[in-house]
Amino acid sequence: MANPLSNRQLSGNNVLWKYVQSLEPETIAKLSQPEPEVAQIMENSLMQMLGGLPSEQFDVTITTNRENLGRLLASAMMNGYFLYNAKQRFEFEKALSHAQEG
Numbered sequence: 001m002a003n004p005l006s007n008r009q010l011s012g013n014n015v016l017w018k019y020v021q022s023l024e025p026e027t028i029a030k031l032s033q034p035e036p037e038v039a040q041i042m043e044n045s046l047m048q049m050l051g052g053l054p055s056e057q058f059d060v061t062i063t064t065n066r067e068n069l070g071r072l073l074a075s076a077m078m079n080g081y082f083l084y085n086a087k088q089r090f091e092f093e094k095a096l097s098h099a100q101e102g
Contacts, residue, residue, distance in 0.1 A: 038083050045079050 020028075034042065049072065053060050064072070 034080065034083075035087075038080070038087065041083055042076065042080055046076060049075065 023031075050062055051060070
């Protein structure tokens with residue numbers, strides 16, 4: 001069973017990993033806390049992936065193996081990355097349109 005973050009991937013040769021390690025703890029904390037709107041979208045996305053039975057009416061238990069859990073985590077991370085980029089683009093386009101108006 002392959003580990004999604006193997007030692008090779010996290011080695012000193014990985015520029016992204018070096019960058020993440022160089023970030024200040026405050027920056028990591030900020031990046032780790034999504035805005036409420038993004039968190040809601042992520043929650044809805046995960047519910048769709050796992051099956052969205054209402055918890056007040058059903059006692060849902062999900063069982064999986066490590067590999068599938070890793071895939072779910074990777075998918076959630078990619079969704080978060082996409083949403084972050086979409087939000088950044090939205091903010092950029094909004095600022096650009098305001099600059100063109102003024």
